[in-house]
Each structure stands twice: as structure tokens, then as C-alpha cells.
Amino acid sequence: MTNDERMQAAYKKQCRTTLIAFVVITLMTHIFPMYFLFPNLNKMTIFGFPADYWLTIVIGWLVLIPVFWIYIQISEKVDQEINDSSSGAADNTPGGHP
Amino acid sequence: MSRLLALIALFLPALALAQTAEPKYYVFEPSSAVSTLGILYTLLMMGSFLYVGWMSKRRVTSSDDYFAAGRSFGGVSNGLAMSSNYMSLATFLGFTALLWKMQYYVVALVLSFTGGFVLISIALAPALRRWGKYTSMQFIGERFGQTAKVVAVICMIFLAQLYLIGQMKGVGNVFQVMFHWDYTTGLVVGGLVVTAYVTIGGMYGLSYNQTLQAIIMLIALYVPAVIILLKLGAGPASFFPPFGYGELVPQMNEAMASYFNPFLTVNGTVPMSFKFYTGVFFSIACGTMGLPHIAMRYFTAPSIRDAKMSTLWGTVFVGLVFFTTFAIGFAAKLYTVNELNAQGLQIQPKEADLLIVVMSQALTPGWIAAMPVAGALAAGFSTIAGLLMVIGTGLGSDIYSTINPSAADQSKVKMGYIFTALGGLATIGLALNPPDFLLTSVIWAFVVAASTFTPVLILGIWWKGANKLGAIAGLVVGGVLSGILFFGKGKMFGFTLIDAGPVVHLVTGIFTMSAAWFIIVVVSLLTGGEKNEKILREIDRIHGWQNYDPKRYSGNTFALATAAFALVLMIWSAMPDPTYAKKPEAPAATAPAPVPAADTATKAATEATEAMKTATDMAADTATKAATETTEAVKAAADTAAGTATKAVTEATEAVKAATNTAAAPAAAPALVAEGQTPPAQPASGQQ
Numbered sequence: 001m002t003n004d005e006r007m008q009a010a011y012k013k014q015c016r017t018t019l020i021a022f023v024v025i026t027l028m029t030h031i032f033p034m035y036f037l038f039p040n041l042n043k044m045t046i047f048g049f050p051a052d053y054w055l056t057i058v059i060g061w062l063v064l065i066p067v068f069w070i071y072i073q074i075s076e077k078v079d080q081e082i083n084d085s086s087s088g089a090a091d092n093t094p095g096g097h098p
Numbered sequence: 099m100s101r102l103l104a105l106i107a108l109f110l111p112a113l114a115l116a117q118t119a120e121p122k123y124y125v126f127e128p129s130s131a132v133s134t135l136g137i138l139y140t141l142l143m144m145g146s147f148l149y150v151g152w153m154s155k156r157r158v159t160s161s162d163d164y165f166a167a168g169r170s171f172g173g174v175s176n177g178l179a180m181s182s183n184y185m186s187l188a189t190f191l192g193f194t195a196l197l198w199k200m201q202y203y204v205v206a207l208v209l210s211f212t213g214g215f216v217l218i219s220i221a222l223a224p225a226l227r228r229w230g231k232y233t234s235m236q237f238i239g240e241r242f243g244q245t246a247k248v249v250a251v252i253c254m255i256f257l258a259q260l261y262l263i264g265q266m267k268g269v270g271n272v273f274q275v276m277f278h279w280d281y282t283t284g285l286v287v288g289g290l291v292v293t294a295y296v297t298i299g300g301m302y303g304l305s306y307n308q309t310l311q312a313i314i315m316l317i318a319l320y321v322p323a324v325i326i327l328l329k330l331g332a333g334p335a336s337f338f339p340p341f342g343y344g345e346l347v348p349q350m351n352e353a354m355a356s357y358f359n360p361f362l363t364v365n366g367t368v369p370m371s372f373k374f375y376t377g378v379f380f381s382i383a384c385g386t387m388g389l390p391h392i393a394m395r396y397f398t399a400p401s402i403r404d405a406k407m408s409t410l411w412g413t414v415f416v417g418l419v420f421f422t423t424f425a426i427g428f429a430a431k432l433y434t435v436n437e438l439n440a441q442g443l444q445i446q447p448k449e450a451d452l453l454i455v456v457m458s459q460a461l462t463p464g465w466i467a468a469m470p471v472a473g474a475l476a477a478g479f480s481t482i483a484g485l486l487m488v489i490g491t492g493l494g495s496d497i498y499s500t501i502n503p504s505a506a507d508q509s510k511v512k513m514g515y516i517f518t519a520l521g522g523l524a525t526i527g528l529a530l531n532p533p534d535f536l537l538t539s540v541i542w543a544f545v546v547a548a549s550t551f552t553p554v555l556i557l558g559i560w561w562k563g564a565n566k567l568g569a570i571a572g573l574v575v576g577g578v579l580s581g582i583l584f585f586g587k588g589k590m591f592g593f594t595l596i597d598a599g600p601v602v603h604l605v606t607g608i609f610t611m612s613a614a615w616f617i618i619v620v621v622s623l624l625t626g627g628e629k630n631e632k633i634l635r636e637i638d639r640i641h642g643w644q645n646y647d648p649k650r651y652s653g654n655t656f657a658l659a660t661a662a663f664a665l666v667l668m669i670w671s672a673m674p675d676p677t678y679a680k681k682p683e684a685p686a687a688t689a690p691a692p693v694p695a696a697d698t699a700t701k702a703a704t705e706a707t708e709a710m711k712t713a714t715d716m717a718a719d720t721a722t723k724a725a726t727e728t729t730e731a732v733k734a735a736a737d738t739a740a741g742t743a744t745k746a747v748t749e750a751t752e753a754v755k756a757a758t759n760t761a762a763a764p765a766a767a768p769a770l771v772a773e774g775q776t777p778p779a780q781p782a783s784g785q786q
Binding site: 007011014018021022025026028029030031032033035036039042045047048049050052053054056057060061062064065068069071072075076079082083086087088089090091092 | 410
């Protein structure tokens, strides 16, 4: 793999990781479509709570923490790839470095 | 007026059955132990804050120290500081009151707060931190030019003041109610203390104090919550309050069936729609992303990784406080329904703000009951301090360096001192006579942040095509539209643009943020996009690149696709919500009330009478404000009455259906409600 390809791959990875993380975190903290898709969740209970209430808080907070930690690890790796592939690389312009 | 008369006519039979006794309201009076210990805790706390601020002054030798705490604040301590910066007096006291009134809807709001907090560190914070300045406004200035920076600073000052006046007023009110101090004295003392320690210690003083305040808040909330839940019979789970009240849920379901219903809000009288929940994301989560004082904490971290880890810790602490507040809110609702309502007492909205203290005083020893007072003030101080710091930095660094580009570092620090102090004094002055719209001003701040800063920051970081004209147009359109629609409750120049029911403020966020986004993309594309290579190179650098490639972050497809989506959202948000579509007056006025519903109808009528009486009193008190406000009050009473009436009729219909064992599908509840709002058939028996 050439350095240009490595940079291109790192670029795509950064955009993809950010977009996916954004969407996943947004859905986890806004799981209201679940209420409309599965209205019966309100009738079930988990640890004494209505299932939708319990799931909302658990997914939006307790599950969010490890998911965010995983994102941090992945994004650090991507940042490292970006740094490694681009350090010392010439600018991708007709004149190279200005 | 004719609608009101129709309602009165409807209630006449029920009124005849109802008791006409004056409603009794619960009046909170702090015990001497709570008051004395509260003063003691508060004085100790304020002394500590001033001491920490004074000690921090020694570390301030440059503008980096004053405005960004020397970029040395990471990990757990920054996480604690982030969480206390985010959680305000409104969080500490207001969530309990909101739960008491809105129930499940607050869960959506709070989760959205948490989500926004994390989304900043994914989409914005790493790039802003790499840019290496102190505020979002500086980024906007360097990315889009000085005019955009000035517009951004104006937006920031307005947002900060909306936030600050509410917090300052809250501090004054806590002193007034808890310690019987005059409101002005409490406001001036509290305001001066916080202004002094922020001005003296700069970002260092602010950061250390916010860390300390987060610890105080956690203790002040956790200890009373555990005891309250234990006393109410929640068992061993009480020791983890966020999930400690499962055993009490059946009691709540019996006392108030709508508490855990995600499709109803406002005491079970208002149906929730998908659009309402969508509005939560655009107003609250996206608003959080744009708040300058939240983004500012990322600039204090030594590295990108530290900034992200701080967010992770912040999420832990924010969740602990938010969901412990839920536990207390739950307990307060249960206590209100089972104890106070049973004694014939009702809670007024102003007392609802103090429910956490009410509960603590009723169920915990005095030395613990005084803790929430200290916790609430710590929460208020931390947010006020964060906002004052952003004002000081915005004017002392951003604007001053624009006016005087060759200013020495020390003179920027001096300007920081001056403008932070002036910001504090101005806010105290404004809070002496706070405006009427305070209750919704914080939500408005979120909507404006979502409609101004958020689209400009996201597009400025992730799309090289965004340019100066697009950013300025987006900031102006987003700011002006959100202002007009918020204050006009969805109306613009007399025309109803957003018609989405009682939480219209949040739904306007969908429209205004989408409009700002759409405008930035369209104007930028029409004006040729960003051409300045220096800026384009900077965009690569803030994403971690060591070299430059003009093709990166420059795809117009992404921008056009999001703009098209924004346009769809604008249209959707402007369309009437079917849940609230106006319906013709229903024949239910003549429907006989079945026997099982008689009690409920009587209760509904009593509540309606009380609501109308309250509205009349309000109108009388504010006679000088004349017809407009009076009409609003009567309309509110009519809405409340109508909601209750519909509920009663719905319950009646349910009862008849059950009795006759009909296999027919549930009939729609009679549309008698003002505004044509028809709650689904869902009984709610709790009183407030």
C-alpha cells in the first residue's frame, strides 16, 4: 500500500468513524422511536421498572459509557494513522509544499 | 371567550357536585436547623470558593493560564469540572420540579442533554482543541473572518445572559426562601462572590472550583436521596439511587398511572408525538453542542485524548447527578400524591422548585436536609462562573484582540479581568429586575445555540466549502428566526409557521436549526465556497493532518444531501402535527357522564374551577398588563380545564366500554379540548 493510499484509507476511516459514532450515540440517547415501534414495552417490567423507562436510562447512560470508551480507542488509532501517514508527506497540490 | 363559556357550560353539572371549598396549598417553611445549617454550609462553601480563586491567581502568568488554565486540566478533575459546568441550579432543583409536572418527557430531555455532551467530543472538540484557541467564537473568527466573529460574540453574550439571569435569580431565590434574606441581598452577595473568584482566579480558579462544586453536588444529592428512598420503603437498592426505586413503581402506578407513560405529559393530560421527541434532539442535544461555555472546557485539556477522557468521566458524573435527581423527583411525586394530596394540600409551581428540600426536611435529619441547599448553590455558582468566564474571554480576548491585534499578552489578561468582572456586575444588575420570560429563557438559549453555533461549527470543521458569507447568513438567519418563533410561539408576523402543540418551543428548534444549516450550504455554494488556502490548510491541520490535500473535507455531495434533508425537516416541522390537529367541537358536551366517572368528573370540575380561579387571580394581579396577558391566563385555564375534562370523559368512556364488554375498537376521546387537542384514552388519577 502506497503512502497516498494509506492517507486515503485513514481519511475515509476518520469520516466513517465520526459519522457512525455520531449516529450511534444520537440513537442511544434518543431512543424514542422505540416507544412508538414497541408500545408494549411499557407494560413489561425490568427490575421493577417499566421496560422502556429502564432501557432508556440504561442505554442512554450506562451502555453509553463503554460505547464511548470504545469510540475513544478507535478514534485514537485513526488519529495515529493520520499522523503516521501524513508526517513528511508532500502536499497533494500541483506545486507540492508551498 | 366563546370557548371558555362553552367549557363553563359543560362543567356546570359537575360543578354542582363538586365541593366548593377553597383549595389549600402546601407552603414550605424551612426548619430552624435546616436554615441555620444551610447558612453555615453556604458560608463555608463560599469562603472555600474565594480561597481557591485567590490561590489560583498565583498560577496565572499568561493569557493561556487565564483563559485556558495553562492547558493542564484533564482526566477525572476536568470531567468533574465539565459536569458541574453543565449542571446548573435549574438541573439541581428544576429537574425535580419538571418531573413533578412533566413526568416521562423529562427523561427524553435529560438523555438528550447527556447525548449532546458526548456528541461535542465526537464532532467538534478534537478539531477545536487542535485549533488551539480559547473559545468557539475565536474559531469562527479565524475560519470565517472578523465579521462572523463579532456576530458570534453577540450571539454568545445574549445566550450567556439568558442563562445567567436565570441562574442569578435562582441564587437570590434560594437565599430568600431558605435563609429569609431579602432577594436583593441574596442576589448581590451570591453574585459578588462568584464574580470575585472567577475574576481573580481566571480559568484556573474556575476549574478548581468547578471540580470542588461537582463533588459537593454529588454528596449533597446522593446522601439525602438514599435516606429518602429508604424511608419510602425502596429497600437496599436505595444505595444506588439512579435505579433504587424499582420497588416503589407499583405504588406510583396506583397513585398516578401516567407517570411512566411515554405518550403522555403534563400530568397525563397532553399526548406526546414523534415530532415532540424529534424536537428534543434538535433543541437540546444540538443546542448543547453549540453552547460556548461547554465547548470551552475542552480547551483546558492537555491533549485530544485527555479531552475525550474528561468527557467520559463527565458522562459518568452527569448521569449520576441526573438520574439521582430522577429518583428524588419520583419520590417527590409519590410523596406529593400519597401524603400532601391525601391531607388536602396541593403544591404550587413555586414550591415544586423546592421539592428536593421539602423531601429532605420531611424525611432526613437536619444536618442532611441542609445539604441540598449547599448543593443547589454550588450548582448555580459553577454554571454562573463558566458563563462569566466565556463572557470575559469573548470580550477580553476575542473582541479586544480584534480591535487591537498587536495587544501584549498581559494586556489581554488585564482585559479578561475587567470584562469578567463587568459581565458579573451587569448580570447582577439585570437580575435585580428579571424579565418575565425567565422560565423558558434557558430552553430558548438552547434553541438559539442549536440554530447559530452548532451548524456553523459543524460545517466549518467538516466542510471546506463553507465560507464567510454562508456562515454570517446562517448565524443571522438562525438567530433571528429562533428569536421570532420562540417569542411568537411558532408565529411569524401573525402567520402560524410552526403549529405543534404545547411544546412548540422545542419543535421550533427543528425548523430554525435546519434553516440555518440550509442557508449556510446554499449561500456558500452560490458564492463559490472557501477560496483562502491558508484556511483550507488549517482545516486539514485541525483534523490531525501534517500535509495538505484540497480534496479532503471538500465534497459538495455531503453538503447538498444534508441541505436537502434540512429542507425536508423544515417543511415537516412547519406541517401541523396530526396529534394536535384542530378538530370541530364534539358532541360530547351532551354525552351523559356514566356513574363510575362521576367522582372523576367532580374532581376534574374542581380542578378546572381552581385553575380558572388561579387564572383570574393572576389576571387581577397583573391588571396593568391588561388584555393580552389576561387572555393568555384565561386560555391557560381553559386549556387545563379542557384537558382535565377530556380525561374525565375518556375515563368514563373506558368505564362504559369495560362494563358492556364491547369488542369494538376504542373510540376516540371526545374532542372538547381547547386547541382541539385530544388526549388518548389513558386515565391519570394523580393530583398535584
